[in-house]
Amino acid sequence: MDLNYSADDRAFREKTRRWLEANTPTDDLKTLAERKAWHRKLYEAGYVGMLWPKEYGGWGATAMQQAIVQDEMARIGAPPAINGLGIGFIGPTIIVHGTEAQKQRYLKKMLTAEEIWCQLYSEPNAGSDLAGLKTRAEDAGDHFVVNGQKIWTSSGPIADWGILLCRTDPKAAKHKGISCVLLNMRQPGVEVRPLKQITGHSLFSEVFMTNARADKSDLIGKLDEGWAIAQTTLGYERGGNSLGRVTRYAIAFRQLVRATKQLRRNGRPLIEDPVVRAKMGRLYAELEVQRYAGLRVLSALNKGDSPGAASSITKLSYTEFEKRYYDTALEILGPWGQMMTAREEFEEIDTSSGEAGTWATAFLWARAGTIYSGSSEIQKNIIGERVLGLPKEVRADRLRS
Amino acid sequence: MDFSFTPDQTLLKNSARAFLDEHCKPATVRLLWDDARGESESMWKEMAQLGWLGLSLPEEHGGSGLGMVESALLLEELGRAAYPGPFWPTMLAAAAVTDHGTEVQKKRWLGAIATGEARAALALLDADLDWNPDAVATRADKTSTGWQLTGLKRYVAWGHVASVLLVPARTPDGVSLFLVEPGASGIRWTPMMNMDPGTRLADLTLDRVPVRSDDLLGAPGAAAPALHQLLRRGAVGAAAEMLGAARRCLDMAVGYAKVREQFGQPIGSFQAIRHKCADMLLETENSHSAVYYAAWALDAGAEDAGTATSIAKSYVGDASRKVCGEAIQVHGGIGFTWEYDLHMYFKRAKALEAQYGDADFHRELILADVAG
Ligand SMILES: Cc1cc2nc3c(=O)[nH]c(=O)nc-3n(C[C@H](O)[C@H](O)[C@H](O)COP(=O)(O)OP(=O)(O)OC[C@H]3O[C@@H](n4cnc5c(N)ncnc54)[C@H](O)[C@@H]3O)c2cc1C
Numbered sequence: 116m117d118l119n120y121s122a123d124d125r126a127f128r129e130k131t132r133r134w135l136e137a138n139t140p141t142d143d144l145k146t147l148a149e150r151k152a153w154h155r156k157l158y159e160a161g162y163v164g165m166l167w168p169k170e171y172g173g174w175g176a177t178a179m180q181q182a183i184v185q186d187e188m189a190r191i192g193a194p195p196a197i198n199g200l201g202i203g204f205i206g207p208t209i210i211v212h213g214t215e216a217q218k219q220r221y222l223k224k225m226l227t228a229e230e231i232w233c234q235l236y237s238e239p240n241a242g243s244d245l246a247g248l249k250t251r252a253e254d255a256g257d258h259f260v261v262n263g264q265k266i267w268t269s270s271g272p273i274a275d276w277g278i279l280l281c282r283t284d285p286k287a288a289k290h291k292g293i294s295c296v297l298l299n300m301r302q303p304g305v306e307v308r309p310l311k312q313i314t315g316h317s318l319f320s321e322v323f324m325t326n327a328r329a330d331k332s333d334l335i336g337k338l339d340e341g342w343a344i345a346q347t348t349l350g351y352e353r354g355g356n357s358l359g360r361v362t363r364y365a366i367a368f369r370q371l372v373r374a375t376k377q378l379r380r381n382g383r384p385l386i387e388d389p390v391v392r393a394k395m396g397r398l399y400a401e402l403e404v405q406r407y408a409g410l411r412v413l414s415a416l417n418k419g420d421s422p423g424a425a426s427s428i429t430k431l432s433y434t435e436f437e438k439r440y441y442d443t444a445l446e447i448l449g450p451w452g453q454m455m456t457a458r459e460e461f462e463e464i465d466t467s468s469g470e471a472g473t474w475a476t477a478f479l480w481a482r483a484g485t486i487y488s489g490s491s492e493i494q495k496n497i498i499g500e501r502v503l504g505l506p507k508e509v510r511a512d513r514l515r516s
Numbered sequence: 517m518d519f520s521f522t523p524d525q526t527l528l529k530n531s532a533r534a535f536l537d538e539h540c541k542p543a544t545v546r547l548l549w550d551d552a553r554g555e556s557e558s559m560w561k562e563m564a565q566l567g568w569l570g571l572s573l574p575e576e577h578g579g580s581g582l583g584m585v586e587s588a589l590l591l592e593e594l595g596r597a598a599y600p601g602p603f604w605p606t607m608l609a610a611a612a613v614t615d616h617g618t619e620v621q622k623k624r625w626l627g628a629i630a631t632g633e634a635r636a637a638l639a640l641l642d643a644d645l646d647w648n649p650d651a652v653a654t655r656a657d658k659t660s661t662g663w664q665l666t667g668l669k670r671y672v673a674w675g676h677v678a679s680v681l682l683v684p685a686r687t688p689d690g691v692s693l694f695l696v697e698p699g700a701s702g703i704r705w706t707p708m709m710n711m712d713p714g715t716r717l718a719d720l721t722l723d724r725v726p727v728r729s730d731d732l733l734g735a736p737g738a739a740a741p742a743l744h745q746l747l748r749r750g751a752v753g754a755a756a757e758m759l760g761a762a763r764r765c766l767d768m769a770v771g772y773a774k775v776r777e778q779f780g781q782p783i784g785s786f787q788a789i790r791h792k793c794a795d796m797l798l799e800t801e802n803s804h805s806a807v808y809y810a811a812w813a814l815d816a817g818a819e820d821a822g823t824a825t826s827i828a829k830s831y832v833g834d835a836s837r838k839v840c841g842e843a844i845q846v847h848g849g850i851g852f853t854w855e856y857d858l859h860m861y862f863k864r865a866k867a868l869e870a871q872y873g874d875a876d877f878h879r880e881l882i883l884a885d886v887a888g
Contacts, residue, residue: 116585202720345813395887401831403824404806408805414517417518495794496793499787505789506781507788508785508787
C-alpha cells in the first residue's frame with residue numbers, strides 16, 4: 116500500500132495545472148460554438164480522449180493521468196469538455212466493434228467535437244428493461260428504414276449523430292433480433308423535441324423517427340447481435356472521473372462552510388450550532404470516503420485490473436451519496452439554499468453535458484444520477500447477482516422465454 | 517499510487533485468518549464468554565509466538581517494527597473472529613511506551629509485552645465521559661517519592677488481566693501519563709457486565725494511589741499530544757475490528773440468502789433481501805477504503821492523517837452497526853437466537869463503536885479540522 120502519487124504523476128499534475136491556469140477561459144462560455152472551441156483546445160493539449168489509442172486520435176494516457184486532469188479541471192473550475200457520451204461510450208464501442216471505415220469516418224470528429232453524438236437507447240416503454248425496445252429498422256437493400264420513438268435523449272437537440280438500438284427481427288426472442296446502428300440526426304425523418312427537465316433546462320429530448328434512413332455501412336457489429344454490443348457499451352469504465360467528481364463535492368463543501376459562517380439563525384452563525392456541525396462532520400466524512408474509494412478504483416485500473424460488475428458498487432455509492440449530500444446541504448441552508456440564484460459561483464455540476472447552477476440546481480440534479488446509466492435498483496440487482504452470486508429473481512419475461 | 521496489499525501483508529492476513537479459524541472458533545468465543553477471566557492464556561501465548569504481540573514494536577525490543585496497516589489487517593481478522601481479549605489496548609499502551617518511554621520503561625515493558633508475559637489496559641475516560649484528552653479530571657499530586665493519583669476512571673477494558681495501566685491524570689503542569697500497577701493500594705475495581713461479554717469492563721476508583729516518579733511516562737504536563745495520537749491509532753484499530761465483524765456478518769447473510777427457501781424460492785432471489793445485501797456490501801467496501809486509507813495515512817504521516825482516522829472511526833461505526841444489524845434481519849428468527857453466532861459480531865461492533873471516541877466526538881473533530 117502506498118497512496119502517494121508517483122513522481123511522474125506529480126510532474127504531470129504540475130504541468131496540467133500550469134496549462135489550465137494559462138488557458139482556462141475567464142468568461143462563461145455561453146454558446147455551443149464557444150464550448151466547441153474550448154473543447155478543441157483541451158483536445159489539442161492532450162486532455163480529451165486521453166484513454167483512446169493513439170491510432171484513433173487519442174493519447175494513450177493512463178487512467179491516473181485522466182483522473183488528474185479531471186481533478187485539476189474541477190479544482191480550477193474549468194468548463195468541462197463536451198461530447199461526453201460520444202467520447203466515453205460510443206467511440207470506445209466503435210473502436211471495439213466497428214469496421215475500419217467507420218473508425219476513419221467517425222472517431223476523429225467525435226474527439227474534436229466537430230460532430231456531437233447522442234445515445235438513442237431508451238424508449239417510452241423500454242427503460243430499465245431496455246431489451247423491450249420497439250423501434251423498427253427494416254431492410255431496404257443498401258440501407259435500413261427506421262420508425263419509432265426514443266426518449267430522454269441527452270444532447271438530442273445539438274446532436275449530429277446518434278448510436279441507435281433498434282429491432283431488426285421482430286419475430287426473434289426479446290434479447291435477440293436487436294441491432295446497433297449509427298443514425299444521422301440531421302435528416303428529414305428525424306425530429307427532436309426538447310423536454311424540459313426538473314431544473315428548468317432542456318438537456319434531454321424526445322426523438323421521433325419516421326422513415327428515417329440508416330446506411331447499412333453504419334451497422335455496428337453483426338445484424339441482430341446488437342444486444343451484446345449494448346452490454347459492452349454500458350459496461351465501459353468511468354473510473355477516470357472519480358477524482359474530479361469528488362473535487363467538485365469538496366469545492367461545494369468549502370462553499371457550504373462559507374455560507375454557514377455568514378447565514379445566522381437563533382442569533383448565531385449556523386456553523387456554531389452543534390446540530391449543524393454534526394451534520395456537516397458526517398457529510399465531510401462521507402465525501403472523503405468517496406475519495407478513498409475512488410483512489411482504490413484508480414489503483415486497480417492502474418494495475419490493469421478491470422472492476423467489471425464491481426463498478427456498480429462505485430456508481431451506486433456516489434450517486435446515492437450525492438443525493439444525501441445535497442439533501443443535507445439544503446436542510447442546513449434553509450430557504451436561502453433554494454434560491455435559484457444563491458450559488459452562482461458554483462461552476463459546473465457533474466453531468467455529461469454540464470449545467471451551470473446553484474445549490475438548488477445541484478440538489479435537483481442529484482436526483483438524475485440514481486436513474487440514468489442503470490438506476491440504483493438495477494445496480495443492486497447486478498451487485499446481488501454478479502458480485503455476491505445470489506440467485507436470480509423470478510421474472511415474468513424469463514418465465515416466458 | 518497503490519491501494520492493494522503487498523504480498524507480505526496478504527500473507528499476514530491469510531495466516532491470521534487460518535490461525536483464528538482454528539483457534540478462535542465461535543465455540544471458543546462462547547466458552548470465553550462464560551469464563552470468569554474472559555480471555556485465553558494459551559491463545560495469548562500463541563499470538564506471541566506468531567509475532568502478533570510484537571508486530572508494531574521496535575525490533576530492538578523483540579518486535580517486528582511494522583506499521584498501522586499491518587495492525588489493521590490483523591485487527592480486521594480478530595474482529596471477524598469476535599476475538600475476546602486485551603490485544604488492542606495492550607498494543608496501544610506499548611506504542612505509547614515506545615514513543616514516550618525512558619529506556620528503563622521500554623526495557624521493563626516492551627519485551628514482556630512482545631513475549632506475552634504482560635498485558636496492558638487503558639484508563640482514558642473520566643467521570644464526565646469526555647474523550648477529549650484535555651478534559652482529564654483525575655488528579656496527580658506530587659509526593660516525596662513521586663505522585664499520588666485520585667479520581668474515577670470509567671469503563672476500563674481488561675483491567676483485571678493487565679500487568680500495567682496507562683492512566684492520564686492532571687498535574688499542576690497539565691495532563692500527564694502514568695504507568696500504574698493494577699493492584700496498587702488505593703485502587704478499587706467495580707466490574708460490570710457489558711452487552712458484549714467479549715469486552716470486559718470495570719470502573720476504576722483511584723484514592724491517593726501512590727505512583728513512583730519513574731512511572732511517569734513522558735514529561736509532566738505534556739501528555740495531550742501522546743493521548744491524541746493514542747486515540748487516533750485506537751480509533752483506526754477499532755474501525756478495522758468493526759470492519760472484520762461487518763464482513764463476517766455480510767458473508768453469513770449472503771450465504772444464508774442463497775440456501776434459505778420461502779415461497780418456493782431462495783430468499784436471496786427476493787429483491788428486498790438482495791438489495792439489502794448489495795447495500796451491506798457497499799457499506800463494507802467503503803469501510804475497507806476508510807480503514808486502510810487512515811491506516812496508511814498514519815504510517816505515512818500524511819497531512820490529513822488526523823481527519824482520516826476520525827473519518828474511519830465515525831464512518832465504520834455507523835456502517836458496521838448497519839451491516840451487522842441487517843444480517844440479523846436477513847436471517848429472520850434464527851438471527852435473534854443466542855445459539856446462532858451472528859450476535860457475537862453484532863455486539864462486538866456495537867461495543868467498539870463506543871470506544872476510542874464515538875461517532876459524534878469524531879465528527880466534531882472532523883469539522884473542527886476542516887472548517888474551524
Ligand atoms: C438526466 C437523464 C439523462 C438521460 N439520458 C439518456 C440518454 O442520453 N439516452 C438514453 O437512451 N437514455 C437516457 N436516459 C434514460 C435512462 O437511461 C432511463 O431513465 C433509465 O434507464 C430508467 O428507465 P425509465 O426511465 O423508463 O424508468 P423505469 O425503467 O420505468 O423505472 C422506474 C422505476 O422502476 C425501477 N425498476 C425498473 N426495473 C426494475 C427491476 N428489474 N427491479 C427493481 N426495480 C426496477 C427503477 O429502478 C425505477 O425506480 C436519461 C435519463 C435521465 C434521468
